[in-house]
Amino acid sequence: MNSDKPFVLDFDLLSGLCKSERVKPKYRYASDMRDQFLDKNAADMAIKAGNPLLYEFYGLDLPERDNVLQFGTTKIYPGKIGSEYYMTKGHFHTLLDTSEIYYCLRGHGIMMMETPEGDVDYREMLPGDAIYVPGRWAHRSINTGATPFVMFFVYRADAGHDYGTIEEKGFRRLVVEKNGKPVVTQNPKWL
Numbered sequence: 001m002n003s004d005k006p007f008v009l010d011f012d013l014l015s016g017l018c019k020s021e022r023v024k025p026k027y028r029y030a031s032d033m034r035d036q037f038l039d040k041n042a043a044d045m046a047i048k049a050g051n052p053l054l055y056e057f058y059g060l061d062l063p064e065r066d067n068v069l070q071f072g073t074t075k076i077y078p079g080k081i082g083s084e085y086y087m088t089k090g091h092f093h094t095l096l097d098t099s100e101i102y103y104c105l106r107g108h109g110i111m112m113m114e115t116p117e118g119d120v121d122y123r124e125m126l127p128g129d130a131i132y133v134p135g136r137w138a139h140r141s142i143n144t145g146a147t148p149f150v151m152f153f154v155y156r157a158d159a160g161h162d163y164g165t166i167e168e169k170g171f172r173r174l175v176v177e178k179n180g181k182p183v184v185t186q187n188p189k190w191l
């Protein structure tokens, strides 16, 4: 597509969906996320019981250049694997210094973040909240609500995604349900 001409896209506030063929969907099912959850038995049970779709995200087919901004939406469905809420895989940007902005359109969740040095931060996200995720901070979106959690994102198109570091041990903190409420706990793999 020609990225040098202005264009308008219409993202639905409730579903996060954009009807344009320029927006390419990606889907992650329980089987794609098995090793990200602490409770592997619960993940295996969910996979056997129908392998639910945990989240989908849509971005544009734009050139991965430093002068281009990539944008789109992420939609995380409500649910849990064991006591952990459905969440995105999470990543550092390959160009570690590149930042990202998320704007919550719908639902209720947490943006979990950490740096390679071990600084941790997490922020509750509600409709109307915009979060600035600075460069160097890995980020994961977690749906702690009962409805889809939908966010709009923007980042430098050549930022790239480093999933490997997070895949090894996960984030330093987990978000689990205790007595019906989300609680942030220490990931035992980091103890």
Ligand code: S6P
Binding pocket: 028, 057, 059, 074, 088, 089, 090, 091, 100, 139, 140, 141, 153, 155, 159, 161
């Ligand atoms: C990309 C941006 C989002 C995520 C999406 C899915 O930099 O942060 O588009 O890709 O939320 O998360 P993940 O961790 O599976 O890529």
Ligand code: ZN
Binding pocket: 091, 093, 100, 139, 155
């Ligand atoms: Zn990102």
